[in-house]
Structures are given as structure tokens and as C-alpha cells.
Amino acid sequence: MFDALKSFIAEVSRSEQAGKRFDEDDYRLAAAALLIHVASVDGATDPAERARLSAIIEERFGLDPSATAELVEKAEQSDRDAVDFYQFTSVLKRTLDDDGRLKIVDMMWDIAFADGEIHEFEENTIWRVAELLGVSTRDRVLSRQRVARDAPPETSVEPLPPGPWSPPPKGGA
Numbered sequence: 729m730f731d732a733l734k735s736f737i738a739e740v741s742r743s744e745q746a747g748k749r750f751d752e753d754d755y756r757l758a759a760a761a762l763l764i765h766v767a768s769v770d771g772a773t774d775p776a777e778r779a780r781l782s783a784i785i786e787e788r789f790g791l792d793p794s795a796t797a798e799l800v801e802k803a804e805q806s807d808r809d810a811v812d813f814y815q816f817t818s819v820l821k822r823t824l825d826d827d828g829r830l831k832i833v834d835m836m837w838d839i840a841f842a843d844g845e846i847h848e849f850e851e852n853t854i855w856r857v858a859e860l861l862g863v864s865t866r867d868r869v870l871s872r873q874r875v876a877r878d879a880p881p882e883t884s885v886e887p888l889p890p891g892p893w894s895p896p897p898k899g900g901a
Contacts, residue, residue: 755823758816760803770847780842817860829861837875
């Protein structure tokens with residue numbers, strides 16, 4: 729009888745934990761919601777962005793495919809319900825150190841580069857989130873350069889066209 733009661737209590741506590749696996753104070757939910765926002769901020773979530781999103785979540789958070797799908801579903805809902813980024817960045821600032829917050833910015837750039845082009849809304853979102861996370865402008869720019877350099881060739885972004893900010897051509901006036 730005692731074993732049955734013990735088993736029942738263990739089962740109930742397991743189901744409560746499963747239901748709260750990704751609660752609002754979980755940094756993984758906050759990070760995933762920001763990644764989803766970056767993937768969809770340009771108006772369309774490209775299949776490459778979707779695939780890269782799942783891969784990043786699995787790799788970085790050590791989740792299996794079903795847990796990844798659950799986190800993505802909860803993060804999509806969380807992103808839809810959000811009125812600003814503060815609810816996500818405040819969780820990340822409380823739970824992650826400087827290096828961890830920079831890795832979130834790296835993951836956001838990774839998602840932005842996944843479809844082969846950086847949209848101005850993606851860039852602006854990453855800039856705003858990095859500011860809220862306390863990531864310096866220098867670190868954000870270096871993060872973008874690092875992720876762009878490491879991006880697979882099929883997703884690499886075209887260089888900017890020459891303009892007034894470009895160095896003068898060699899051997900020319």
C-alpha cells in the first residue's frame with residue numbers, strides 16, 4: 729500500500745514537472761521566443777530559417793526532437809503574446825552571464841543569416857535585443873562578422889554594393 733502511494737506521488741510530480749518543463753522563467757523559452765521573432769520579423773519564415781531554428785535549439789539546449797518541438801510551440805505562443813522584448817531579455821539577464829548573453833546574440837545572427845539575406849527588420853531586432861541584454865555595440869558587430877564568416881556558403885550574404893562608405897579602388901582616383 730505504501731509503495732502504491734509513493735508511486736502515485738512520484739507520477740503526479742513527474743506530470744507536474746512535464747507540464748512546467750518550459751515555464752516563463754526558463755531562459756530557453758525566452759531565447760527561443762527571440763529566435764522565433766527574428767525568423768518571422770521580415771514577414772515570412774523561410775524553411776531554411778525554420779530548419780536552422782530547430783537545429784540551434786536542439787544543439788545549444790541539448791534537447792531531443794520532441795522537446796524541441798514543444799519548446800518551439802511554447803516560444804511561438806510566447807512571442808505572439810509579447811508586447812515587447814523586455815519579458816524575454818529580463819529573464820536572460822537574470823540567468824545568463826555576459827558570455828551567455830552574447831551567445832544568444834550569436835544565435836539570433838545565425839537565424840538571420842539562415843535564409844541567405846539579412847533583412848533590415850532582423851538587423852534592427854538584433855540591435856534592440858543586444859542593447860537590452862547589455863551586449864556592447866562592438867561585441868554585436870563582431871558577433872555578426874563571426875557568424876557571417878562561419879555561415880555555410882549556400883546561406884552566406886552578399887557583400888554590400890560599393891557606396892560612399894567604401895574605400896577608394898586601388899590604383900584609381
